[in-house]
Amino acid sequence: KTVPPEQMANWDHTRKKVAQVAQSVLGTAGVVTHELLGISVELLKFAPMPGLQPGAQILLYVWDAVEQVDTNFLECLGLTDRCAETLFDVRQQIFNAGDAIGQELAPAIAQLEGSFNKVFTFLQCQIHRSSWMRCLERDKIRKGIEGCETALRDALTAFRLSIQFRLLGQNQ
Numbered sequence: 001k002t003v004p005p006e007q008m009a010n011w012d013h014t015r016k017k018v019a020q021v022a023q024s025v026l027g028t029a030g031v032v033t034h035e036l037l038g039i040s041v042e043l044l045k046f047a048p049m050p051g052l053q054p055g056a057q058i059l060l061y062v063w064d065a066v067e068q069v070d071t072n073f074l075e076c077l078g079l080t081d082r083c084a085e086t087l088f089d090v091r092q093q094i095f096n097a098g099d100a101i102g103q104e105l106a107p108a109i110a111q112l113e114g115s116f117n118k119v120f121t122f123l124q125c126q127i128h129r130s131s132w133m134r135c136l137e138r139d140k141i142r143k144g145i146e147g148c149e150t151a152l153r154d155a156l157t158a159f160r161l162s163i164q165f166r167l168l169g170q171n172q
Contacts, residue, residue, distance in 0.1 A: 010078075013081070014080055017084040018063045018080065018084045024091055025087065025091055052094070052109065055112055055113050055116055056087065058117060062083050062116060063080060066080045068123075068127045069123060072126060072145075075145050079119050079122070079149070080119070082149070082152050083115075083116055083152065086112070086152050086156050087112070090109075093160065097166065104166050105159070105162050107158070107162070108155070108159040111155045112156075112159060114155070118147070119148045122144050122147075122148050125144070
């Protein structure tokens, strides 16, 4: 993909963030095998986290999709960035809470994966939508972006609540 010069800084920032987050969840081998990121990642303090691996894989699919988007590229790149930020926030919270994923976190993790899938599906639709249809469906596209944003926010909120309930249960 050829990224316009004025969008290169955002693209590069998101690319590095996706690689860093994927590496923190999958371990170095997971990112090395994903050649499309094309960068080396510094080792982080986190060990791989098996329970979050499906989310990290979906994040890599989201990255692949955003690289194919032409119209609304910055908005779609922003969604990708928020996916990476959300997964990193979840990873950090698990790390701070003891680095183990219990069954009580399964619904929140499923919701997180669902929100990433929603972003991926939205991006796939953008790739395959003709220029004419993108013009006609501007409002629908805007609502799709807002729906993805809401799904990501809701997933992060559900996860934070699950962590708090888990910590409360451990303290009693």
